[in-house]
Amino acid sequence: MIIDAHAHVSPTSYGSTENYLAQLKQGDIQGGVVCPGGMLDVRKFNAYITGKDKPDAVPKNDYVDESVRANPVLHGLVCVDPCRPDAAEVAERYLGKGFRGLMLTPLVHKFSFCDDVMAPLARLAGEREAPIYSHVAFRPGANTPDYVELARRFPRTTFILEHMGAGHVDNDASAAAASLDNFFLETSLSSYLQILLSVKQAGASKVIFGSEYPLSHPAAEIAKVLLLPISAGERDKILGGNIRELLHLKGA
Template identity: 40%
Template structure:
């Protein structure tokens, strides 16, 4: 079994579920974890990174994700995205979303511009630990949302499982590897990561710490999967391409029916 652990879906054609589904069928990807997309136009990512464009912080299309996975629970999972700057309301909405069948939490510092060690994030991380669902976030080059701060957050909540997106920040974030090495509750998601940093992480951490994702539509699911095939074979490939993610999901009862033996 192969699961894409990080695919965004949008209402725009370039990131549509039909486009993702066709790529999955073509390249033998069995399931995907869907994240709400469209808050930024990833075709102009550099504009957001350098502050020349502003994200749509008001509309988080969680409803789009939910409408997809509720129609096909055998193929799709969904992560719920919130703005931590709205603390209490966001936590309540997240808890309700998990009760409806969402599988984890997505934080987006490039969109909502928050500090990882803020009270709002602490409240959400605490909720993830209580609900036994993973917290996914990427990091950015700003003082409050760096790889180092991600590690501090993970250490503050040892009962919460964290997924650090895109192998950290930039093409070779060795600090991300150190965070995963020193925090039992941190795994690294591979989308957008360079071949070199994925290989280094596999050698240092072992396959049990990595999770395959594509970052669709910015990245191509097949291209990202080939990085894993080129660095890991046999049981290691199975762990990275599905089993590690499923081990996180199995910590709570999910509506999806999934067998680890596949």
């Protein structure tokens, strides 16, 4: 069973759950892991990078909850702002509803992986065996080495690095996946070369297929994995086996 391990859904025309399910069908993908979208309008992404526009900092976790309950092929991640005093409480509440992990977004919420506020979330995720997802940003405290260090500090917690790190080839990300048992790389928006090098260095068991819907199409992103010169067993791990194990999706 193929699972897209990283998608954002939102009550918008471009990022709706209905549209996502249609794209999964186009890609012959049987399931998806979804988290709140719409905090950034991905159709004008550069406006947020340059600071021209400000994101909506409130995650639409309830929309994800509704989507997951209505569609058994979907599995939810709760997004929280680590700087909020109730962050762990919010995460605990949604994990109690059946969400499978936590998502952080340093592009929207201006925290540092080095901050003390990360500790309660990392401990909670470890106790609940719920992975933490995050991308990285090009600023002190939010880059790949900082995320890797957080994973080192909390070895009982699983960390998934979205987009396989920063830039077209992130050697720090690949090296961390090879050396840390609790550190995994998710493929969306990454280069074919980064995926290939990471599989060679860290192994197929540390690489997870994702699409970053709606910024990309699941069928477009899966093509990079299908082109890899690897065995059928390795491809099966990347396309679904690894995320099923990490999220405890026994029936998926």
